[in-house]
Amino acid sequence: MDFVLFFLTAAIALAGAIAMLVARNAIHSALFLLLNFGAIAVLFLLLQSPFLFTIQLSIYAGAIMVLFLFVVMLLGAEQVEAAQDKLPWQQPLALVMGAGLLVIAVITAVRGGSNDAPPGGEAAEAFGDPASLGELLFTEYLLPFQITGIILLVAVIGVVVLNQQRTQAQSEETPGERPSSSVQP
Amino acid sequence: MDSIQIPPIDFRLIAPLLVVTTWAMVLLLVDVFAIPANRKKLTGYLAIAGLVVAGLVAIPLWDVSGSTFSNMVVLDRYSLILTWIFLIIGALTITMALDYLPRHGIEQGEFYPLIMFAVAGMILMAQGTDLIVLFLGVELLSITLYILTGFAYPRLTSEEAAMKYLVLGAFAAGFFIYGIALTYGAVGTTNLALIAERLADPAAETNQLLLLAGASLILITFAFKVALVPFHMWTPDVYEGSPTPVAAFMSVGTKGASFAALLRILVTALPALEPFWLPVLGMLAALTMIIGNLGALSQTNVKRMLAYSSVGHAGYILLSIMVVSERGAQAFLFYTLAYTLTNLGAFAVVIALEQRSNATWSLDDFTGLYKRQPLLALAMAVFMFSLAGVPPTAGFMAKFYVFTTAYEGGLGWLVLIGVLTSALAVFFYLRVVIRMFMHEPQGELEPTLDRGLSADIAIAGGLTLLFGIVPAPIIFLVERSLVAAGG
């Protein structure tokens, strides 16, 4: 039954990914990507990893795609503008190279002997368990964990910096215009 | 519930990194709450102080070596020297920016902590011995640079540069993480030393195909970051669009750090794959040297010219990387140091000539510079000579070092290409010099030399000459550095 489920989910994931590329409407693309994320989440579940399943759902489906939709809707950028394609040879070339990459990937997967045991040894008993995952994060992967925090901090700073109105430019154009957000005493 | 046992951590080994990151975080707060808006230069000075402190903290570590954080980072003299180089890069960039930012109306206090974060990322790349840490170092550096390239954002070119760099950089990050995943699938570890161990172990069955795919993806990432030729398209646009100090920072910082990480990966993890990556990198190096220098030939925009020249220099550095020996690493360190000083100096001169509004960075700006600012023109001449590799400058010594090393390492044909393209490069570097000295000045263009820039140019020019005339001490230092190093 796992086998059937796997192929079904994988097919849905693939179909979602392809449809996302083909769709002309950005919202439809986003929805197909969502389908793809959902299918991937189910694949994690089939790999006995409920933790990754929920994380995939809440981070990718619940946060990232919502922001995508939000931005697309705010900008009203659903329709791809029919701009003049400046590089008409690019698309066929990309298709050919993509096909080549696919062939290589398939060869790698087939020749690589997918039935070999993984080189790191069998998965531990508590593999994918949130507790053991947390323990790993705080012991072996402590440094990467902390650095990730710093990277996020930098990203936040970036958002703030790049969205700040330049004080000079602002004072020239609209002096002190700010929406009054609180009740003035 | 058992409590988690955190393994012992030797904080000494990452002391410079700790100093830089904590200082940057504290500086962010200080900048927001304590420094008034019209005195943001103070933030810059504090940032420089932080970098200096980190450099001083690193001095007692000269005789220390070891790894910590479950072998994720290592401290050896190789990484220590690189750390110092990166700290110098950061400090010089900040001095360049001190007056540049207010002059262009883009001064925001966050600029300086961001440079510090970028330096932290670079140090991490020099110290990392695990693919995950290297990836995070690359990302920390790149994300900071995405922000910094867009720092002049009401200017369209700056936005364009940030957008291009972000999109391509995101792809590169995807390649890197995919490469790491495939490598992990092949050998079951992300630790560089363990990868080499697994590869050397005949009993362990490793999936060669997967490993090759993973290694190529990782190579592609670094090729993108240092702008090797098929992956160099973004360089001129991004350098042109970003604020000039940031371009200067990128041209030396990203390159140095990425090459440092690449060297460590090649030496520590993948010596077994040498038959695979040697010809690939050889091709890339040849292409990079040729196309980088050819591209620079036709430029009339100084920033674009320097961008293409940095592409060309990436090819030369790659030569030293490919000789996976101690001498190769030494040549790499020396070249990086020389190139860093020279290129930062050249960019500083460009900043001095950059006017606020209609900055076109045209070569014409340099016409007759000698008549107006003889010292500035002399300094620029030194930088151009050094970039071209004319004695008695650091650039010459560095190129000489790299070429002899590569020749001894059996890369004769690449050395030939290198020498030929260097000769080609002399043409466009000298073009600038000729314009400065031989022509009469035309038009109104007063270079703006502030204290920071002057200091910058003086330091860079002086050291470039010094290393060119008496290279012995620095070569001695570099050679000593690798006695204890694994690389």
Added chain:
Amino acid sequence: MNWLGLLIIIIQSFVIALAVTTAFAYLTLFERRLLARFQNRVGPNRAGPNGFLQPVADAVKLFFKEDIVPSAADKAVYLLAPAIAVIPAIIIWAVIPFGCLNIDWNYQACFAESSSGVNNILQIADINVGVLYLLAITSIGVYGITLAGWASNNKYSMMGGIRSTAQLISYELALGTAVLAVVMTFSTLSTHELVYHQGVLWGIVPQFLAFVIFMIASTAEVVRAPFDLVEAEQELVGGYNTEYGSMKFALFFMTEYIKLIAVSAMAVTFFFGGWRFPGLEMLGAGMEELAGPVVASIAVGLASLGSFLLKLVGFLFLSVWIRASWPRIRYDRLMDLGWKWLLPLGLINLAATAVAFVLIESFVLASFMLLAFSLLSLAIAAGINRVPKPIDNVTYVSDVRSRAETGQ
């Protein structure tokens, strides 16, 4: 997996899906009657005794309405949106423990820490990431509303959709911090174990601050009054569901109420001991002595189910009460509250929780310390956030007059 187990799960899912839809129907009646009482009206009392058949009448009415698809709408997404909305609202129930009825007739298994041998028929799935599952499903609940707003191709709907997206993203973080604090307190992510650990003290004692944050954030998550800007009738006609009619509208309506029940059930599970009540274990022991293990576990099951439902009704009553009492909050205030108050408070609470449980050995002592801390920080927050009363800057005619009279 054996087929019997699969069959049981299918039956459980079926029963729960039916139960929550029925609950929705009667919740509407409950709400309307209560609202009427709060507003000094009578409320619907004609269909059946005490208006008992009112939901049926509503359903019939909705069924027979004309089903329209606006011509400018994006057909596929328009039709899909109600389904996308209603699915998360129903699957969220999978990990909520309604009670504890052990089908191996061993009631003591309910009171054991390990959730492996429980075999609880009143909970569909006890997974080791149950709490995260709840959060994940809550987070994808926004899609239905957003897509409905977009697909209708109507600016009011669109505004509603965008508002909902912004609101849900903002409050999800606060909700997450509140739930995380509970998880830290009981150091488990399994809902069964959460309930087990609340045998000593209910979650509301150590996590009072988290409870307050959870109540506010979850009300915003299910876009109930006073956070119902998404469908603010006065400004947006009906918000995202303006263009929906007939059963498609009914699906949205249903989603909202089922989500409300679901977050109330979550609140009961996290903060009010789930199906537990003092003396439940004694009841089990007593019944076993009197009538054997089968009766004992059935009695425990029924009693726990009853206790859970009672608490649930309490929360629903509270929600209706809030709706009747509070006016709708202004949009910028909504954002302020979410980002500047709830999220920082939640983070402070996380830190305090961690410190308290590491420093203080005894769980009960630490809990009461945290309770004190919660009350203190809430008082401080309320103090800082005190909005000056409008009376401060109003000049009354009477004042002027009295001033004139005294000749000042």
